Amino acid sequence: MKIYLDNSATTQVDKEVVKAMMPYFSEKFGNPNSLHEFGRDAREAVENARKKIAEMINCEPEEIIFTSGGTESNNLAIKGLIGEKKHIITSKIEHPSVLETCRELEKQGYKVDYISVDKEGIINIQELKRKISNNTLLVSIMHVNNEIGTIQPLEEIGKICREFGVLFHTDAVQSFGKIKIDVKNINIDLLSASGHKINAPKGVGFLYVKKEIKIKPLVNGGGHEKNLRSGTENVPGIVGFGKACEIADKKMKEKEKIKKLRDKLIQELEKIPGTRLNGSRNLRIFNNVNVSFSGIEGEALVLMLDKEGIATSTGSACSSHSLEPSHVLKAIGLSDLEAHGSLRLSLGWENNEKEINFVIDKIRECVDKLRKISKNIEV
Ligand SMILES: Cc1ncc(COP(=O)(O)O)c(C=O)c1O
Numbered sequence: 508m509k510i511y512l513d514n515s516a517t518t519q520v521d522k523e524v525v526k527a528m529m530p531y532f533s534e535k536f537g538n539p540n541s542l543h544e545f546g547r548d549a550r551e552a553v554e555n556a557r558k559k560i561a562e563m564i565n566c567e568p569e570e571i572i573f574t575s576g577g578t579e580s581n582n583l584a585i586k587g588l589i590g591e592k593k594h595i596i597t598s599k600i601e602h603p604s605v606l607e608t609c610r611e612l613e614k615q616g617y618k619v620d621y622i623s624v625d626k627e628g629i630i631n632i633q634e635l636k637r638k639i640s641n642n643t644l645l646v647s648i649m650h651v652n653n654e655i656g657t658i659q660p661l662e663e664i665g666k667i668c669r670e671f672g673v674l675f676h677t678d679a680v681q682s683f684g685k686i687k688i689d690v691k692n693i694n695i696d697l698l699s700a701s702g703h704k705i706n707a708p709k710g711v712g713f714l715y716v717k718k719e720i721k722i723k724p725l726v727n728g729g730g731h732e733k734n735l736r737s738g739t740e741n742v743p744g745i746v747g748f749g750k751a752c753e754i755a756d757k758k759m760k761e762k763e764k765i766k767k768l769r770d771k772l773i774q775e776l777e778k779i780p781g782t783r784l785n786g787s788r789n790l791r792i793f794n795n796v797n798v799s800f801s802g803i804e805g806e807a808l809v810l811m812l813d814k815e816g817i818a819t820s821t822g823s824a825c826s827s828h829s830l831e832p833s834h835v836l837k838a839i840g841l842s843d844l845e846a847h848g849s850l851r852l853s854l855g856w857e858n859n860e861k862e863i864n865f866v867i868d869k870i871r872e873c874v875d876k877l878r879k880i881s882k883n884i885e886v
Contacts, residue, residue, distance in 0.1 A: 509816045510862045514704075514794060515653050515681060515853035516820060520747065521706040527750035528708070531743040539740050540731070549742045556749025563752050564698065565689040566715055572732045573745055576712035577680035578604040579725075580699030583714050583736065584676045585609065585647060587722035588697075592644035596673075598622045598630045599838040600657075601649050605678055606834075609647075618642070626840050627787035628657030635664070639671045646673055650688070651681040654822055654835040654851060655786030656795025658686070665694035674720065680704055680712075684755035685762075685792060696720055702744060706856075707751035711744030758856050765854050766793040768863045772852060773798075775867045779874055785836060785849060794854040797822075799841065803848045803877045811873040817866055822849040 511519070531552060537545025539553050554568065561568040574580045581604040585595070597609055599621045609619045620638045622630050630648060639646070646668050651658050661677060668675035676697035679688060683698075684705035690698060697720065702711040716722055716735075728737025773796055776782055781801035800808070805821030812819050822833030831837075832846035841849075852866070 508862075508865065509818075510858070510866060511818045512852040512854060512858070512866065513818045513820050514855040515656075515851065517703045517709065518706045518855055519857070520703075520708050521751060521754055523754060524707055524747045524750045528743040528747040531746050537742075539742060540729070549740075552746045552749075553740055553742060556745045556752075559749045559752050560700075560713060563684070563688075563756065564715060565691050567718065569733070570715055570718055572714045572716060572735050573740060574712045574714055574736055575710055575741070576703070577602070577678065577699050577701035579736075580701070580712050580714040581605050581647075581678055582608050583722065583725055584697040584699055584716075585645065586612065587725060587735070588645055588674065589721045589723055590644045592642050594618045594620070594640060594642040595645050595647065596620045596622060596635060596638050596643060597647045598624060598649070598659075600624050600628060600652055600654075600835045601647070602653055602678055602680070605647055605649070622648075624657075624838050627790065628652055628655050628835070628839050629787065629790065630659055630664075632660070632663060632667070636667060636671075639667070639673055643671070643673045645676055647676040647678070649678040649681075650683075651679075651686070651792045651795075652786070652835060653681050654833060655797045655839065656681075656792040656853075657786045658682070658790045658792060660790075661688075661693050661695070668696075669694045681792065684752060685759065685794070687759065690715060690717070697722075702748040702751060705751050705755050707748040708744050711741050711748045713748075761856060762793045765856065765858065768854055768858055768860060769793060769796055771860075771863055772796045772867065776870060779871060783845070785839065785841065796852040796854075798850055799836075799845045799848045800850065800874050801845070801848060802881055803874060804881075805847055805849045807877055808848075808850055808870075808873055811877065812866075812869060815869045815873075817869060820851045820853075822846055822851065 535548045537549040539550040557568045585608045674696045678699045680701045683700035696717045698715040703709040724735045785797040822836045836846035
């Protein structure tokens with residue numbers, strides 16, 4: 508049995524998505540910028556996907572710029588903004604595609620404030636208000652955290668940004684297609700999303716940019732995407748993303764089913780002595796579980812579970828590219844040791860109760876084995 512519980516890393520491309528994409532590799536392979544029928548067919552497909560995406564977040568199709576994914580969208584939103592002001596506010600738990608972009612801007616003379624979060628991973632609203640100044644260009648706060656699943660109070664942040672007259676960007680890579688987002692209601696000026704987190708292929712994403720906001724391109728060339736992102740459009744990818752949105756729209760109704768499985772996982776794993784839940788119990792996306800087991804190396808657990816056919820992930824140092832344990836787990840107050848013992852399970856629409864029961868048993872077994880091994884080593 509193979510059980511995939513790493514949907515925050517990437518998802519399986521939906522069969523319907525593959526089916527929708529196929530013609531755009533073969534008979535409808537045209538360049539959407541060509542005048543002939545092949546080109547017109549491709550253009551129509553790209554614009555239909557743009558319309559569907561715009562509908563999902565309540566914006567105009569012209570406000571959607573297709574990119575290669577979440578990383579590029581975050582870079583474009585932050586580096587692309589044009590303005591005299593040179594102060595950015597973000598949080599300590601953002602994805603590296605936001606944090607590293609901000610660090611790059613710091614080298615260019617920008618001032619960046621990294622807002623702290625509480626032990627559940629919610630940003631400190633008072634600190635945000637205090638940091639906004641006349642020089643603030645942008646507030647960039649993610650919607651849902653990719654490691655601990657915490658949902659930020661976007662409405663409140665949007666209100667504050669409007670009140671103070673600063674722009675608001677949100678990295679919605681982990682929430683788009685799972686939580687309903689209305690950019691007008693929330694007062695979002697820029698929003699990033701990615702296809703491969705919602706059963707579309709890798710290598711396609713978008714940035715929503717509110718009409719009145721001026722940004723400059725990071726990639727120059729033939730002037731595609733209203734001159735904001737040159738390069739022939741990834742037509743099959745964009746078509747797949749559009750189809751995945753249609754499916755996600757319907758699947759959102761099945762949230763409760765996945766939430767029940769998530770809660771069962773949390774409830775049963777917490778029965779293992781020395782377990783802590785990382786992130787918020789209530790303000791948590793319906794498909795995320797993140798726990799730490801004392802006395803255990805997360806990486807060893809992930810590899811042991813992998814042998815049982817279960818795919819999971821960890822915020823432990825060795826499995827990431829850096830030697831430091833997860834910046835997110837540290838920001839919510841975990842010690843290095845606790846962060847090393849973390850395990851993330853991110854559910855997908857296809858998971859079922861039988862799988863979850865099997866996973867609970869296997870985690871119990873593996874944690875027990877690993878604890879025995881580490882005890883023997885200590886002796
Ligand atoms: C919150 C968040 N932002 C951005 C990204 C980057 O997206 P992509 O892989 O499409 O570049 C990810 C991917 O893990 C993410 O989880």
